[in-house]
Every structure is written in structure tokens, then in C-alpha cells.
Amino acid sequence: MNRSLAALSLFVALVLALINTQALAQDQTIVVASTTSTQDSGLFGYLLPIVKQKTGIEVKVLAQGTGQALDTARRGDADVVFVHAKSAEEKFLAEGFGVKRYPVMYNDFVVVGPKDDPAGVKGKDVVTALQAIKTKGAQFVSRGDRSGTHIAELKLWKAAGIDIAKDHGPWYKEIGQGMGAALNMASASNSYVLSDRGTWLAFKNRGDLTVLVEGDKRLFNQYGVMLVNPAKHPSVKKEAGQRFIDWLISAEGQSAIAGFKINGQQLFYPNANDPGA
Amino acid sequence: MNDFAKAIETAVSLIGHADTDLREIVSLSLSVSLTASFIAFAIGAPLGAALAIYRIPGKTAFIVVANALLGLPPVVIGLAVYILLSRSGPLGSLGILFTPVAMIIAQTILGVPIVVALVHRTIVDVWASYGDALLVDGASRARAACTVMRIGREGLLTAFLAAFGRAIAEVGAIMIVGGNVRGHTRTMTTAIALETSKGDLSFALALGIILVVLSMTVSALSFFFSRVLMGR
Numbered sequence: 001m002n003r004s005l006a007a008l009s010l011f012v013a014l015v016l017a018l019i020n021t022q023a024l025a026q027d028q029t030i031v032v033a034s035t036t037s038t039q040d041s042g043l044f045g046y047l048l049p050i051v052k053q054k055t056g057i058e059v060k061v062l063a064q065g066t067g068q069a070l071d072t073a074r075r076g077d078a079d080v081v082f083v084h085a086k087s088a089e090e091k092f093l094a095e096g097f098g099v100k101r102y103p104v105m106y107n108d109f110v111v112v113g114p115k116d117d118p119a120g121v122k123g124k125d126v127v128t129a130l131q132a133i134k135t136k137g138a139q140f141v142s143r144g145d146r147s148g149t150h151i152a153e154l155k156l157w158k159a160a161g162i163d164i165a166k167d168h169g170p171w172y173k174e175i176g177q178g179m180g181a182a183l184n185m186a187s188a189s190n191s192y193v194l195s196d197r198g199t200w201l202a203f204k205n206r207g208d209l210t211v212l213v214e215g216d217k218r219l220f221n222q223y224g225v226m227l228v229n230p231a232k233h234p235s236v237k238k239e240a241g242q243r244f245i246d247w248l249i250s251a252e253g254q255s256a257i258a259g260f261k262i263n264g265q266q267l268f269y270p271n272a273n274d275p276g277a
Numbered sequence: 278m279n280d281f282a283k284a285i286e287t288a289v290s291l292i293g294h295a296d297t298d299l300r301e302i303v304s305l306s307l308s309v310s311l312t313a314s315f316i317a318f319a320i321g322a323p324l325g326a327a328l329a330i331y332r333i334p335g336k337t338a339f340i341v342v343a344n345a346l347l348g349l350p351p352v353v354i355g356l357a358v359y360i361l362l363s364r365s366g367p368l369g370s371l372g373i374l375f376t377p378v379a380m381i382i383a384q385t386i387l388g389v390p391i392v393v394a395l396v397h398r399t400i401v402d403v404w405a406s407y408g409d410a411l412l413v414d415g416a417s418r419a420r421a422a423c424t425v426m427r428i429g430r431e432g433l434l435t436a437f438l439a440a441f442g443r444a445i446a447e448v449g450a451i452m453i454v455g456g457n458v459r460g461h462t463r464t465m466t467t468a469i470a471l472e473t474s475k476g477d478l479s480f481a482l483a484l485g486i487i488l489v490v491l492s493m494t495v496s497a498l499s500f501f502f503s504r505v506l507m508g509r
Contacts, residue, residue, distance in 0.1 A: 031375060031456075040475050045459070060375060060458040063471075076364030077374055180474025187476070205476030235364050235372065 029058040030240045033070070033078035035148055036178035038223075039063035041198030041267055046260045055247050057240050065178060067146025073097060073226075076233030079241040084148035084196075084223045098226035102249050103277035105257050105268040106222045109152055110200060111213035112183070113138075113192035121192070126216040130160040137171040139191035141182050144174030152221065153194045159218060183209070196221055198267040222277050223268070225249075248272070284482035291483060298459075302484075303491065306464040309377050309451070310444035311495075313384030317440045320385075321392025322426075322433060328393070329400035330408070330422050340397060346390035351383075355450030358383045362454065375456040380464075383450040388440035395439055399432025400425055434503050438496055445492055465491070 038044055044061050051059055064072060066083040070092050073081045081098070083089060092098050111121065111129055119138040121129035133140055142164075143150040157164040164172065175185055179199040186193040187207035195203075200211065213219075225245050230236040247253045254270035261267065271277050291299050325343075328336055360366050362374040362382075373379050403425045411421035426433065448466035455462030457471060465488045472481035 031458075036474070039471075048459075060456070060461055062375065062456040062458065075366075076369070178474050180476060184473070184476060203476040205478055233364055235369075 027237070028056055028240055029060060030079040030237050030244060031060045031062065031077065032080045032082055032244070033062045033064055033068075033072040034082040035066050035069060035084060036063045036180065037084070037149065037196040037199045038082065040178070040180045041196070041202045042262065043198065043257075043260055043268060047256060050256050051244065051247060054252065055243055057244050057247075059244065063178075065143075065145050065147030066151065070097075073228045076228070076235060078228060079237045080225060080227055080244060082223065082225045084221055085151045086222055086224065088148075088151060089224050089226065093226065097229055097232055099229050101224045101226045102245060102272060103274060104223045104225050104248055104272055105254075105270045106220060106277065107197050107268050108214065109149065109194055109219040109221050110197050110211045111192060112186065112195050112200060112209050113212045114190040114208050115210050116208075117212060119192070122212045124213060126156055126213050126218055127160040129213045130156060130162065133171075133192055134160075134162055134167075137169055139186075139189055140172050141186045141189070141191045141193040142172060142174045143179065143182050143194075144176045145178070147178070148221070149179060149194060149196055156194070156218060201262045201265060201267060222271075224277075280479050280482065283479040284486060287480055287483035288486040292487065299484075299487075301460060302463055302465055302468050303487070305377065305462070306445060306466070306488075307491070307495070309380045309464065310384060310441060313381045313444045314388050314437060314441035316381070316385045317388025317392050317444075318433075318437045321389045321440070322396045322436065324389075325393040325396030325436070326400045326422060326426060328397050329404055330418065330425065340394070343390045343393040343397070347394060349387070349390070350449060351387055351447045352449035352453065354383055354386050355453035358386065358450070359453050374454065375458060375462060377455070377462060379454040380451045380462060383454050384444040384447065387443055387447060387450065391440045391443060392436045395436035396433060399429045399436070403429040403432075430503065434499060438499060441495060442492065445488070445495075 034044070039061060040063070048059050048061070051057055062069065062072060062078065066085045066088055069078070069081050069083050070088060072078050073092070074097050081092070082104070089098070089101050093101055111126060113119075113121065119129075119132045119136040121132050124132065142153060154164065173185070173191070175182060179195060180203065182193050183195060183199065183203050184205055185191070187205050187209050190208060192212075225248055227238060227241045227245060228236045230238045249272035254272055257268050257270045258266060327333065328339055333339070358379065359374065361368050362371065362379050363369055364374070407425060407428060408421060411424055412418070416424065446466065448470055451462070451464060452467050452470065455464070455467065457463050457467040463471075465484055469481045469484045469488070472484065
């Protein structure tokens with residue numbers, strides 16, 4: 001019995017040590033609620049060591065999808081949100097949960113689908129493409145998770161004159177998961193799917209999928225960053241959080257973002273200087 | 278088949294290179310799950326034994342509840358712990374959401390019912406065979422309980438390993454309360470989920486293979502140590 005007591009106290013000591021190291025690093029560590037696209041594309045893996053080196057700030061990233069990330073911040077569980085759905089971000093600000101929104105960068109969405117292209121959408125504009133997918137009843141995978149990409153997809157259906165909430169058939173699959181999971185499913189079932197370009201470029205399980213629709217102005221995808229309002233949640237680390245934001249939109253941060261490439265291809269285009277973005 | 282071959286190759290080379298990221302992930306997985314299962318055992322074993330040995334009012338209800346909780350989905354526990362630890366929740370001021378401590382709490386809650394149910398079952402059997410004899414011999418009930426626990430030690434070890442197995446294999450709860458933050462709360466299982474979503478299936482499977490090897494090592498080691506400790 002004494003031996004098991006000794007083992008137990010050892011583990012309690014271990015836990016306490018764990019808590020202690022947590023507390024020590026606390027002030028320079030911020031929680032950033034962000035989207036699956038920034039993580040799955042590898043941007044954060046590349047950017048965070050640079051942030052740590054230049055500013056001393058340790059960033060803990062939660063990759064959640066825009067809707068969930070904003071909810072996490074509403075509960076006060078994040079210091080900064082870094083997401084991509086301007087309408088949802090402006091609502092967040094209007095509710096008083098954010099201090100100020102800064103545009104950071106953009107990339108674009110692409111419509112990905114099987115190489116043999118059963119709905120014949122290759123090279124079409126995105127609205128025509130979605131109408132063709134619907135008319136042919138070709139398989140389409142939707143994120144269905146209130147993420148930035150899902151919100152963008154819903155807007156595109158609307159622009160195509162289709163009320164997808166009412167007017168969907170068995171060809172339309174809402175999976176309620178992240179971008180990677182949606183791409184995996186599209187790859188396994190030869191479906192069409194809307195993806196951000198970054199995640200698509202980093203994605204390894206492509207199967208027969210390829211990019212079919214791109215370059216349409218409506219496929220533009222803007223990312224913004226906001227400090228969670230310390231007036232709503234006093235636990236927010238406003239000093240470190242604001243320093244992280246300031247670095248992202250500084251010349252140095254912007255050129256670091258531009259420097260992130262996969263196979264020589266740039267994934268994100270910095271545009272903090274564009275006040276309208 | 279190609280995916281499997283590639284996964285095994287990747288797993289071997291990952292272990293061979295002792296990749297830093299991998300080492301962090303493995304040590305976090307082990308320390309979180311071992312700590313959680315030890316705490317679960319420390320809480321659950323006395324409870325399970327007491328339920329077997331003492332006459333406690335509402336005892337059957339306790340046992341039914343413990344057995345029912347065996348089937349509780351980790352994601353529900355994760356959500357409950359998340360709401361408790363969230364800044365907007367009752368324990369928000371602790372600031373431990375998205376830390377390993379939050380993960381230990383969630384996995385401990387998952388482990389306790391397993392330990393209670395399994396220890397109870399073991400001790401009930403042992404008590405049926407030896408309990409009365411020990412009491413007739415003049416041992417106090419507490420003294421008899423210790424003896425019975427010693428006789429049933431293999432069952433106790435199984436209970437501990439079952440709790441550890443559930444903890445180390447679990448992804449739903451720690452994903453929610455830990456957040457899968459690289460270098461902080463990323464474990465084997467959440468890393469597997471992440472690599473799967475990146476479409477790197479063979480890498481994800483390689484991590485899975487390493488996880489199985491780890492699990493087997495822990496199980497083998499605990500059997501070994503229990504034999505040494507118990508002097509067999």
C-alpha cells in the first residue's frame with residue numbers, strides 16, 4: 001500500500017509541476033481562435049516560430065472554423081480572433097465583443113471536383129458552375145459548419161439564384177466538419193467542393209480531384225484579425241494580443257505572410273494597407 | 278495496401294529519427310493519460326471496493342450509474358468540462374481551459390466509472406470467497422478489505438489499464454478542452470485527427486501505429502511491475 005501511495009504522490013507532484021510551467025509562461029502566451037484553413041494549409045506552422053522570435057509572444061492556435069472561433073471568443077476563451085467572414089466579423093464587432101477589425105491578407109476560393117467533370121463546370125464562372133451542378137444533380141460536399149468557407153458557399157448559392165436550404169437533394173451533402181475532412185470526403189466520393197486555395201494546395205489525399213473553377217471575383221477570400229474586447233472579458237491579454245496584431249499588419253509581418261509558399265506557390269496575399277478590405 | 282506499407286515505413290523512420298514534435302506529442306499523451314488514470318484509480322478503486330464490501334444505502338443505484346457511465350461519449354464529457362472551465366463558466370477564473378490540466382480533468386472523469394465498475398466486480402467475487410472467513414477470524418472490516426484488495430490485485434490492475442486505455446485512445450474530449458494546440462495540448466490522437474484532415478493519411482496511420490506500440494508497452498510494463506511489486 002505504501003508503494004502505491006508513493007507512486008500516487010509522484011504523479012500529483014508531476015501534475016503540480018505541469019501547472020507551474022503553465023503559469024510561468026502565461027503572460028506572453030495568447031490564445032488565437034482561428035480557422036481550419038490557416039492551420040491545415042500550414043500557414044501557422046510557418047508563421048508562429050517567426051512571431052515568437054520577433055515579438056517573444058507564444059501563440060496558442062485553436063483551429064475551429066470562423067463561426068466556432070467567434071463563439072469561443074464571445075465566451076472569453078480567446079484573446080484574438082483571426083478569421084475570414086467579414087459579415088460575421090462585423091456582427092461580432094457590433095455586439096461589442098471585438099475592439100477593432102484589421103484586414104490582414106486574402107487568398108481565394110476554388111471549386112474543386114473530379115477530373116472527368118460530370119457537370120461540365122471547368123472554366124465557367126462560379127455562378128454558372130453551381131447552377132450546372134444543381135441541374136445535373138452532381139455530388140457536392142458542403143462544410144455545413146458555419147465556417148468562413150461555408151458562409152461563402154451559401155452566399156454563392158444565393159448569387160446563383162438557388163435557395164440551397166430548401167432546394168437541395170441527395171446530391172448535396174452537408175458534413176459539418178473542417179476543410180480537410182470535406183476534401184477527404186470529396187476525394188473518396190468524387191464530389192465537387194468549395195475550398196480555400198491554401199488548404200487545397202497543402203492537401204495530400206487528392207485522388208481524382210482537380211481545380212475546375214477559379215479566378216472569379218466572387219471567390220475572393222479576405223482574412224481579418226481582432227482583439228477580443230477586454231471590457232467584456234477582463235481576462236483578455238490585451239497588451240500581448242495587440243502586439244501580435246500590430247506585428248501581423250506591420251511591414252515585417254506582411255512580408256513574412258507573403259513569403260509562405262508551398263511548392264513555390266504563394267498561398268496568402270497580404271493587404272493590411274487596404275482599408276476597405 | 279500501399280497506404281499501409283507507407284505508414285509502417287513512416288512510423289519506423291519517425292521513431293528512428295526521434296522527431297522533436299513527435300517526442301513532445303508522445304510525452305504529453307503519456308503524461309496526461311497516465312496522470313488521469315492514476316487519479317481515476319485513486320478515486321475509483323476505494324469507491325468500488327467500498328461498494329462491494331460495506332452496506333451502503335443506495336448502493337445498487339451507485340453501481341447502476343457507474344455502469345451506465347461506461348458508455349458515456351467522451352465528446353459529452355469534453356463539452357461539460359469545457360462549459361465549466363470556460364471564462365464564462367463557473368470555474369473560468371482558474372484559466373486552465375486549453376491546458377493539459379483541463380485534459381487530465383476530462384480524462385479522469387472518463388476513467389472513474391470504469392475503475393469503479395471493474396473494481397466493484399472483482400472485489401464482490403473475492404469478498405464472496407474470503408470475506409466471511411476473514412471476519413470470522415477476527416479481522417476488522419477495514420483490515421479484511423485490505424486483504425481482499427491484495428487478493429484481487431490482478432483485477433485492480435485490469436481496472437487501471439482499462440481506464441488508461443480509454444484515456445490514451447480518446448480524442449473527443451481532449452480535442453474540445455485542450456484545443457489541439459501545437460506544442461501545448463497536441464496529443465497522439467488529436468495529431469492523428471489533424472493529419473487526417475490535412476489528407477496525409479499515411480502519416481496519420483503511422484502515428485496510429487506508434488500509438489498502438491506505446492499502449493502495448495505501457496500494458497506490458499504495468500504487468501511486469503505489478504509482478505515485481507507483489508513479489509511473484
